Amino acid sequence: MIKGSFGSKTDIGLVRKTNEDKALSTIDSDGNVLLCVCDGMGGANKGDHASKIAIDVVTSALCNKRPWKFNFQVKRWLGKLVKEINYAVYSESKFDENYRGMGTTLVLALFFRDLIYMINVGDSRGYILGEDRLIQATRDQTYVEYLAAKKQINEEKKSSSKDRHYLMNFIGLKKHANYELKILKNAGKTVLLCSDGLYNNASNKQIFSALNNDDRLDQKISTLIGIAKANGGTDNIAISIWEPRKE
Numbered sequence: 001m002i003k004g005s006f007g008s009k010t011d012i013g014l015v016r017k018t019n020e021d022k023a024l025s026t027i028d029s030d031g032n033v034l035l036c037v038c039d040g041m042g043g044a045n046k047g048d049h050a051s052k053i054a055i056d057v058v059t060s061a062l063c064n065k066r067p068w069k070f071n072f073q074v075k076r077w078l079g080k081l082v083k084e085i086n087y088a089v090y091s092e093s094k095f096d097e098n099y100r101g102m103g104t105t106l107v108l109a110l111f112f113r114d115l116i117y118m119i120n121v122g123d124s125r126g127y128i129l130g131e132d133r134l135i136q137a138t139r140d141q142t143y144v145e146y147l148a149a150k151k152q153i154n155e156e157k158k159s160s161s162k163d164r165h166y167l168m169n170f171i172g173l174k175k176h177a178n179y180e181l182k183i184l185k186n187a188g189k190t191v192l193l194c195s196d197g198l199y200n201n202a203s204n205k206q207i208f209s210a211l212n213n214d215d216r217l218d219q220k221i222s223t224l225i226g227i228a229k230a231n232g233g234t235d236n237i238a239i240s241i242w243e244p245r246k247e
Helices: 048-065 071-095 143-149 204-211 217-228
Strands: 004-011 021-027 033-041 106-112 115-121 126-127 135-138 180-185 190-193 237-244
Touching: 004 021, 004 033, 004 217, 021 048, 033 048, 033 190, 033 237, 048 071, 048 106, 048 126, 071 106, 071 115, 106 126, 106 190, 106 237, 115 126, 143 180, 143 190, 204 217, 217 237
Parallel strands: none
Antiparallel strands: 004 237, 021 033, 033 106, 106 115, 115 180, 126 135, 126 190, 190 237
């Protein structure tokens, strides 16, 4: 069992009328920690419903899984999990007119032995707290990132582009889900998952400073939400954090 603490919280922000973000931080019976953040979309109560479905599927799957012995079992379970989440959101959006057009982002981090398995669909992000800076571990699945990869736009113009919020991928978009999986060494660093309501309203420097101190974990989460709201609170905010135990 890895040693540390974890926590999560969402906030409606200062502009939105509803909170469509969901966050989860939990541990299974074998001591494996799982973090998850979902940013729902679709308007009205659709986004809230989509993100809730995703979190419910994750929670149920983690409770009902068999113990893992090998790394390939974790990868296979995660692949199946994303398919189940996508099917649940996609099928309901197609067959229930009340939820037509809904979807959600998904960023998930699973700690198994000495590895972190990080799944990403959309533009919610996973970060690692480095020695002197915040390191983005996931890649936004947006049109701007696509242009950047094709070298059709530079880093300076990415943040101001009118297309920076246009998603190329999200849960519920298509019948079959596409996702990115990164497998990282668990080097005893703090891991942060968040929706764009945090990183669009807080600089990397502000986030790093809020995490790199001796405050309790719940205080750090509250500080991050406070920073995002002080900087405009233009969207819902979802945060999920793992923090290793200090020796």
